[in-house]
Amino acid sequence: MSVSRRNFFKYIGVAGLGAMLPGAAKAAEAGEELVTLLDLSKCVACGACVDACRDANQNKYPEPIKPYPVMHPQDRVPVADWSDKRNVDDRLTPYNWLFIQTATGTWQGRDFEINIPRRCLHCQNPPCANLCPWGAASKQVNGIVRINDKICLGGSKCKSVCPWHIPERQTGVGLYLNLLPSLAGNGVMYKCDRCWNRIAEGKIPACIEACPFEVQTIGPRSEIVTAAHDLAVATNGFIYGEHENGGTNTLYVSPIPFDVLNEAIETGPGRPHLGPAPDPFAFEDKLALAVYAAPVAGLAAGLLHVARSMNQDEKEEKHEGK
Ligand code: SF4
Numbered sequence: 001m002s003v004s005r006r007n008f009f010k011y012i013g014v015a016g017l018g019a020m021l022p023g024a025a026k027a028a029e030a031g032e033e034l035v036t037l038l039d040l041s042k043c044v045a046c047g048a049c050v051d052a053c054r055d056a057n058q059n060k061y062p063e064p065i066k067p068y069p070v071m072h073p074q075d076r077v078p079v080a081d082w083s084d085k086r087n088v089d090d091r092l093t094p095y096n097w098l099f100i101q102t103a104t105g106t107w108q109g110r111d112f113e114i115n116i117p118r119r120c121l122h123c124q125n126p127p128c129a130n131l132c133p134w135g136a137a138s139k140q141v142n143g144i145v146r147i148n149d150k151i152c153l154g155g156s157k158c159k160s161v162c163p164w165h166i167p168e169r170q171t172g173v174g175l176y177l178n179l180l181p182s183l184a185g186n187g188v189m190y191k192c193d194r195c196w197n198r199i200a201e202g203k204i205p206a207c208i209e210a211c212p213f214e215v216q217t218i219g220p221r222s223e224i225v226t227a228a229h230d231l232a233v234a235t236n237g238f239i240y241g242e243h244e245n246g247g248t249n250t251l252y253v254s255p256i257p258f259d260v261l262n263e264a265i266e267t268g269p270g271r272p273h274l275g276p277a278p279d280p281f282a283f284e285d286k287l288a289l290a291v292y293a294a295p296v297a298g299l300a301a302g303l304l305h306v307a308r309s310m311n312q313d314e315k316e317e318k319h320e321g322k
Pocket residue numbers: 120121122123126127128129145161162163164165166167191
């Protein structure tokens with residue numbers, strides 16, 4: 001059985017595309033998280049989703065202030081500047097939260113070409129959020145993992161603990177400029193936020209809406225996991241994301257095994273792998289983690305207060321300047 005975006009909603013008993021609102025409501029009512037399913041057999045690498053992501057989210061992209069403060073000691077946290085390379089679309093950057101990886105090769109005597117939309121997987125137990133020292137990264141009840149650009153200091157902890165090293169830093173923007181411009185993290189981290197604001201308005205993410213081939217489906221976890229398994233059985237396919245890193249809210253289904261795809265793609269900075277990703281918290285001392293996180297919550301609240309105060313000051317200054 002092939003599950004498309006439209007017939008998926010028929011499949012779960014909801015009609016049409018605007019169906020994401022009932023789907024999201026259904027997920028919320030059931031206390032479930034939202035999951036995306038990507039049928040990789042359908043992606044033709046047209047890039048419509050990448051363009052749509054940029055259009056929908058460009059107001060969230062960084063507008064850095066130059067020249068950048070010099071860090072002490074110099075190069076402790078290197079400058080990461082993508083502001084003059086905003087058009088780069090073959091890897092993840094602060095200005096490109098989604099890109100298409102293409103894997104070509106031969107498997108079981110057959111040539112293959114598989115195109116893979118890549119972005120944050122929105123983990124069920126996200127180390128980026130659990131281990132952010134400032135509480136800037138967090139997971140919403142609907143499963144979306146976001147980084148608050150008003151709190152993030154750009155220290156890259158989220159990137160180093162993410163099994164796919166997804167978040168990307170832009171220097172010259174954010175709270176560190178006002179707090180400790182020469183000592184703090186040197187920017188803000190950016191990644192896919194699953195179009196949280198569109199979801200909150202009852203819309204589907206821009207990349208899903210724009211795809212002419214209905215590669216992606218979104219809905220409540222229990223429904224999407226079932227649909228992914230049905231699709232994998234119907235196509236003799238393979239699933240990635242269900243168990244990786246302890247489980248993610250992004251499920252890829254491919255007719256080619258993921259270890260073969262992983263060998264066939266270019267990986268490195270901004271280009272995540274498709275290999276094994278063990279759950280870093282599987283053997284973690286949960287109590288130790290709680291103790292670690294507790295003082296951070298207070299610190300994060302303090303930072304949030306500072307950020308809000310500064311926003312308010314800016315507004316008042318603008319008001320007075322009128
Ligand atoms: S894929 Fe990485 S950045 Fe995304 S939620 Fe998981 S740990 Fe965080």
